[in-house]
Amino acid sequence: MASQVKVQQIAVSDKLCKGCYLCIWACPWDVLEISEERNWRGVKKPYAARIDQCRACRLCEWYCPDFALQVIVDEKEKRELLEVEEKYERPWLERVRKRDEIIKEGVWWLED
Amino acid sequence: MIPEAEFEHVLAKKYMRTEIMPHAFCPGCGLGIIERMILMAFEELGQEEWDRTVFVSGIGCSGWTPLYFRRDAAHTLHGRALAFATALKASRPDLNVVVVMGDGDSMGIGGNHLIHAARRNIGITAIIATNMLYSLTGGQMSPTTPEGARTNTTPYGNIEPNFDLMELLKAAGATYLARWTTYHFIQAKNSIKKAVKHKGFAAIEIVFQCPTYAGRYILNRPDPRDMLQWFKENSIPLGVAKNKSPEELKGKIIVGEYLHRTDRKEYTERLRELEERAKGKGR
Numbered sequence: 001m002a003s004q005v006k007v008q009q010i011a012v013s014d015k016l017c018k019g020c021y022l023c024i025w026a027c028p029w030d031v032l033e034i035s036e037e038r039n040w041r042g043v044k045k046p047y048a049a050r051i052d053q054c055r056a057c058r059l060c061e062w063y064c065p066d067f068a069l070q071v072i073v074d075e076k077e078k079r080e081l082l083e084v085e086e087k088y089e090r091p092w093l094e095r096v097r098k099r100d101e102i103i104k105e106g107v108w109w110l111e112d
Numbered sequence: 113m114i115p116e117a118e119f120e121h122v123l124a125k126k127y128m129r130t131e132i133m134p135h136a137f138c139p140g141c142g143l144g145i146i147e148r149m150i151l152m153a154f155e156e157l158g159q160e161e162w163d164r165t166v167f168v169s170g171i172g173c174s175g176w177t178p179l180y181f182r183r184d185a186a187h188t189l190h191g192r193a194l195a196f197a198t199a200l201k202a203s204r205p206d207l208n209v210v211v212v213m214g215d216g217d218s219m220g221i222g223g224n225h226l227i228h229a230a231r232r233n234i235g236i237t238a239i240i241a242t243n244m245l246y247s248l249t250g251g252q253m254s255p256t257t258p259e260g261a262r263t264n265t266t267p268y269g270n271i272e273p274n275f276d277l278m279e280l281l282k283a284a285g286a287t288y289l290a291r292w293t294t295y296h297f298i299q300a301k302n303s304i305k306k307a308v309k310h311k312g313f314a315a316i317e318i319v320f321q322c323p324t325y326a327g328r329y330i331l332n333r334p335d336p337r338d339m340l341q342w343f344k345e346n347s348i349p350l351g352v353a354k355n356k357s358p359e360e361l362k363g364k365i366i367v368g369e370y371l372h373r374t375d376r377k378e379y380t381e382r383l384r385e386l387e388e389r390a391k392g393k394g395r
């Protein structure tokens with residue numbers, strides 16, 4: 001049965017997914033399948049085989065222990081993802097990089 | 113389409129040290145779900161609450177959970193997380209102190225600190241991640257291992273009865289108590305929200321799946337999906353459990369909000385009052 005909600009993408013991270021398939025267990029609408037091929041981390045990631053059945057209930061997202069999966073419903077959500085990156089992640093990663101440089105130079109105690 | 117190579121969840125981008133992820137937990141380990149419960153609770157509580165939160169954890173797989181957050185976190189000695197947190201709360205009562213401990217960490221080696229933190233009713237939120245054994249060290253028996261269960265240190269079956277954390281802490285004087293499993297995602301998140309806002313000692317026990325040890329040794333379910341299914345089928349809400357006999361409840365997890373009382377004074381308030389009194393005496 002096709003869903004009323006149009007879901008754009010169920011993004012599954014190559015970096016984070018460990019292939020536990022709790023997302024598949026959690027999905028009440030039988031949307032996800034295990035892919036045939038292994039990725040560069042040796043994981044057969046899940047993918048949205050029947051995305052038209054997806055109700056965007058996000059149970060798959062909530063039960064994923066590794067923050068590897070996100071249901072992307074619309075453009076607004078995509079923008080939000082980028083905004084969060086801009087606002088929280090970039091500055092943090094810059095700090096980490098700076099810290100690493102300072103540690104390399106051996107004066108780590110000067111920061112903070 | 114968002115590229116999937118380096119994709120990270122929006123919650124992780126906002127709150128977690130993504131540069132050290134994926135986390136060190138085994139595939140399917142429930143500790144990641146507990147992390148998400150905590151983060152979603154704080155997402156709903158708002159930035160202000162998050163900004164004045166400090167995490168403290170003990171030793172064990174569960175002790176690693178808050179270390180992935182972009183927040184100050186102290187990874188203390190085994191069993192001593194509450195001792196550290198008590199000092200922290202006493203000196204800075206304005207902070208939200210959230211402690212994450214394992215079952216062995218809190219009820220085994222740290223059992224003494226646990227009952228006294230509850231007795232003092234100090235305003236700490238304790239999140240106790242129960243996997244029914246010691247997992248970091250390879251699957252030894254803990255105070256929550258079910259009777260008869262085989263572990264590394266109980267090859268003939270566990271002969272010891274286990275602690276009921278909720279009864280223990282109720283008697284000791286805690287003022288907010290709840291127990292959930294990783295299956296009860298929304299309920300646990302809501303309890304964490306309440307506990308952070310609560311004035312007094314709040315403890316939430318979350319039974320989580322450890323497929324690697326509890327799954328293989330205790331439940332005979334090495335697949336995390338089977339473990340979650342088991343939690344779903346074997347947890348009974350508090351209200352339903354009231355009308356059942358002890359035989360019917362054997363081997364079940366009784367979940368729900370056990371206690372929420374406001375009639376006991378919080379410890380740091382008592383401390384401040386003492387301070388005022390001592391000052392009044394001209395010292």
Ligand SMILES: Cc1ncc(C[n+]2csc(CCOP(=O)(O)OP(=O)(O)O)c2C)c(N)n1
Pocket residue numbers: 171172173174175190213214215216217218241243245246247248249254
């Ligand atoms: C003082 C001390 N004793 C023993 C240990 C070894 N040790 C490390 S973790 C652990 C058990 C942890 O079990 P639990 O608290 O249930 O956490 P889990 O790993 O199950 O999440 C033990 C005994 C230690 N680190 N320090």
Ligand code: SF4
Pocket residue numbers: 010026027028029030031032053054055056057058059060061071
């Ligand atoms: S959002 Fe709901 S319906 Fe869609 S894939 Fe996830 S669990 Fe299935």
Ligand code: SF4
Pocket residue numbers: 012016017018019020021022023024046063064065066067068069140
């Ligand atoms: S639950 Fe998460 S880590 Fe597990 S298979 Fe699904 S996306 Fe991958």
Ligand code: SF4
Pocket residue numbers: 136137138140141142143173174243247248321322323324325326
């Ligand atoms: S040993 Fe158990 S608790 Fe520890 S990371 Fe693995 S699954 Fe999780």
Ligand SMILES: [Mg+2]
Pocket residue numbers: 172214215216241242243244245246247254
């Ligand atoms: Mg444990």
